[in-house]
Amino acid sequence: MNGTIGPVIRIENMSKVYRMGEVTVTALKDVSLELYPDQVTIILGPSGCGKTTLLNQIGGIDTPTSGRLWVDGHQVQSLNQRQLTRYRQKNIGFIFQFFNLIPNLTARENIEFVLEYIMDISGREAHRRSQELLTKVGLGERGDHYPYQLSGGEQQRVSIARALSKEPKILLADEPTGELDYTTGKMILSLLTSFACDGRAVLIVTHNKELAKIGNRVLYLKDGRVVREVKDQVPTPVERLEW
Numbered sequence: 104m105n106g107t108i109g110p111v112i113r114i115e116n117m118s119k120v121y122r123m124g125e126v127t128v129t130a131l132k133d134v135s136l137e138l139y140p141d142q143v144t145i146i147l148g149p150s151g152c153g154k155t156t157l158l159n160q161i162g163g164i165d166t167p168t169s170g171r172l173w174v175d176g177h178q179v180q181s182l183n184q185r186q187l188t189r190y191r192q193k194n195i196g197f198i199f200q201f202f203n204l205i206p207n208l209t210a211r212e213n214i215e216f217v218l219e220y221i222m223d224i225s226g227r228e229a230h231r232r233s234q235e236l237l238t239k240v241g242l243g244e245r246g247d248h249y250p251y252q253l254s255g256g257e258q259q260r261v262s263i264a265r266a267l268s269k270e271p272k273i274l275l276a277d278e279p280t281g282e283l284d285y286t287t288g289k290m291i292l293s294l295l296t297s298f299a300c301d302g303r304a305v306l307i308v309t310h311n312k313e314l315a316k317i318g319n320r321v322l323y324l325k326d327g328r329v330v331r332e333v334k335d336q337v338p339t340p341v342e343r344l345e346w
C-alpha cells in the first residue's frame with residue numbers, strides 16, 4: 104500500500120462509451136484525475152456531463168471502456184475480482200445520487216447491515232454506531248422508519264450516514280445535498296469536509312458552482328471531458344457559502 108503520500112486514486116485517460124443499438128453515447132472522454140488523502144476534490148459540471156458515470160468507474164460499479172485506474176498504488180486491472188470487491192467494500196463509501204437504500208430495512212438497519220456484514224462489527228456495536236450516525240445527520244428519532252416513510256432529504260441523510268459508517272478511505276458523494284435545504288445542506292457539507300482527514304479522501308460531485316469553493320481541488324467536467332482543473336484552492340469554510 105502506498106501510505107498517505109501519493110494519491111489514493113489515480114485515473115489516466117479514462118473513457119466510457121455506452122452503446123445501445125444504433126446509439127452511442129460518449130459519457131467520458133480521456134479523463135485523468137487524482138484524489139489525495141486529507142483533501143476534498145470537487146467535480147463540477149452540468150447535468151449529463153458524465154459526473155455519475157465517473158463516480159461509477161472510480162467506485163467499481165461500472166467498467167471503463169478504456170483508461171487506467173489505480174487504487175492505493177495498485178492498478179485495478181492487476182487485482183482479481185475478489186480482491187477488488189473486497190477493497191471496494193472496505194475502503195470506498197458511496198453516497199448515491201438517488202440514495203439506493205434497501206427498501207425493506209429500516210433506516211438504522213440499512214446502516215447496521217453495512218457494519219455487520221461488510222465490516223464484521225458485532226450487532227450491539229453496529230447498533231450503537233448506527234444510532235450515533237443517525238443522530239449526527241439529524242435523524243436520531245427516525246431510525247425505526249423505513250425509506251418510504253422518509254422524505255427524499257431524509258433518505259439522502261440516511262444514505263450519507265451509511266456511507267460514513269464504515270469510515271472509508273475514499274468517500275464518493277454524488278450530489279449529496281441535492282435534496283437538502285440550505286441549513287441541512289450546510290450541516291451535511293461540514294460533516295463531509297471534516298471527513299477528509301486521517302488519510303481519507305473525499306470526492307464531491309455537484310452542478311453548483313458555490314459548492315465548488317469548499318474543495319482543495321476542482322475539476323470542471325463538460326461533455327465528458329475535464330475542461331479545467333484548479334489545484335491547491337484555499338477552501339472556503341462551509342459556513343461562509345452562499346447558495
Ligand SMILES: Nc1ncnc2c1ncn2[C@@H]1O[C@H](COP(=O)(O)OP(=O)(O)OP(=O)(O)O)[C@@H](O)[C@H]1O
Nearest residue numbers: 121123128130149150151152153154155156157310
Ligand atoms: N447506462 C447508460 N447507458 C447509456 N447511456 C448512459 C448510461 N449512463 C449514463 N448515460 C449517458 O451518459 C451521459 C452522462 O450521464 P451521467 O449520469 O454521468 O451525467 P451526470 O453528469 O451525472 O448528470 P446529472 O447531473 O443529471 O446527474 C448522459 O448523456 C447519459 O444519458
Ligand SMILES: [Mg+2]
Nearest residue numbers: 154155156200
Ligand atoms: Mg448524476
